[in-house]
Amino acid sequence: MLKKEKGENNVKKLTELGSCLLLLLVFSVLLGSVRVSHAAGTTCVMWIFDLSGSMSNDLQQCKNTAKQTIDILAPLGVKFGLITHVDYPHYYDYCGYANTYGTSGDYAYMLHHPCGTDPGVVKNTIDGLATKSGADRPEDYARQMYELVNDPNINWVGAKEAVHFGDSEAHWCNMPGGSTGCDPGRNEACGDGDDVDLLEAVIDMGLHVIDYTFINPEKTSSDIEVHAFWKDFAAGHFRMCALSLEEVTPGQLAQHIIRLAVGGLWVPIDKFGLLAPYIALTSTIVVATAATAIYARRVKRRRQKR
Numbered sequence: 675m676l677k678k679e680k681g682e683n684n685v686k687k688l689t690e691l692g693s694c695l696l697l698l699l700v701f702s703v704l705l706g707s708v709r710v711s712h713a714a715g716t717t718c719v720m721w722i723f724d725l726s727g728s729m730s731n732d733l734q735q736c737k738n739t740a741k742q743t744i745d746i747l748a749p750l751g752v753k754f755g756l757i758t759h760v761d762y763p764h765y766y767d768y769c770g771y772a773n774t775y776g777t778s779g780d781y782a783y784m785l786h787h788p789c790g791t792d793p794g795v796v797k798n799t800i801d802g803l804a805t806k807s808g809a810d811r812p813e814d815y816a817r818q819m820y821e822l823v824n825d826p827n828i829n830w831v832g833a834k835e836a837v838h839f840g841d842s843e844a845h846w847c848n849m850p851g852g853s854t855g856c857d858p859g860r861n862e863a864c865g866d867g868d869d870v871d872l873l874e875a876v877i878d879m880g881l882h883v884i885d886y887t888f889i890n891p892e893k894t895s896s897d898i899e900v901h902a903f904w905k906d907f908a909a910g911h912f913r914m915c916a917l918s919l920e921e922v923t924p925g926q927l928a929q930h931i932i933r934l935a936v937g938g939l940w941v942p943i944d945k946f947g948l949l950a951p952y953i954a955l956t957s958t959i960v961v962a963t964a965a966t967a968i969y970a971r972r973v974k975r976r977r978q979k980r
């Protein structure tokens with residue numbers, strides 16, 4: 675009899691939980707139909723510019739794309755920040771690769787503006803960007819990914835989107851086809867704990883729910899080769915994708931960012947004011963699914979104990 679009562683209690687609890695989840699879902703759907711004045715705080719786009727020498731023939735087009743995309747997204751309440759890099763200004767000989775990564779005046783990482791900087795200020799800084807050296811062909815792309823997760827000064831708000839303009843490979847000891855050197859990390863020395871591994875950096879971005887888009891200007895044969903690498907690499911990783919600047923208009927890039935921000939759901943750009951509740955709905959479903967799974971496991975464990 676006691677057993678039966680407990681079983682009934684469990685069924686009752688599950689029914690209650692189900693009703694709560696249903697209510698939550700209905701509430702979210704209702705929220706989704708209420709227009710909010712703006713989607714402020716729901717998305718931040720960190721722009722990342724590779725300023726190595728090989729970008730000189732691409733930089734203007736990248737600047738234009740970023741600025742025009744800001745013009746589309748800023749009125750909808752999207753936040754922006756800006757990072758630039760060249761490469762470590764040193765010579766390295768490690769993991770089967772020896773070369774000068776960058777020359778004096780180059781740098782590995784610079785946060786110019788955190789999330790939420792005035793869009794006009796971000797556009798002005800983008801306007802003033804100029805290429806430096808970067809010496810060897812690979813650049814420190816993995817370090818940028820690392821900082822997206824680890825630099826607290828970025829001040830992420832809402833959905834985390836990074837768009838990186840670059841035209842080369844990363845430094846990576848495990849590069850298919852041959853090492854392109856270690857990414858020495860913040861201490862700028864290879865062979866210790868703070869070295870950045872490209873694959874680990876990508877996985878870490880995924881764990882921190884950062885969407886990363888690599889945009890390659892596809893013009894020269896070297897660019898096309900690089901793009902093929904990033905496209906293949908990105909295809910195997912959740913929350914990462916590679917696009918070609920030649921195929922992407924600012925309008926398409928804006929749409930791409932919005933789509934990522936709502937977890938892959940397609941939302942028309944003129945409905946972007948509705949984004950906040952859409953994100954709420956997505957989060958509610960995720961939380962509800964997780965809660966159901968945990969609850970079911972607890973019920974199962976209690977049953978097994980008996």
Ligand SMILES: [Ca+2]
Pocket residue numbers: 728729730731732841897
């Ligand atoms: Ca180039």
Ligand SMILES: [Ca+2]
Pocket residue numbers: 726761774775776808809810811812813814
């Ligand atoms: Ca380099």
Ligand SMILES: [Ca+2]
Pocket residue numbers: 857858859860861862863864865866867868869
């Ligand atoms: Ca290091």
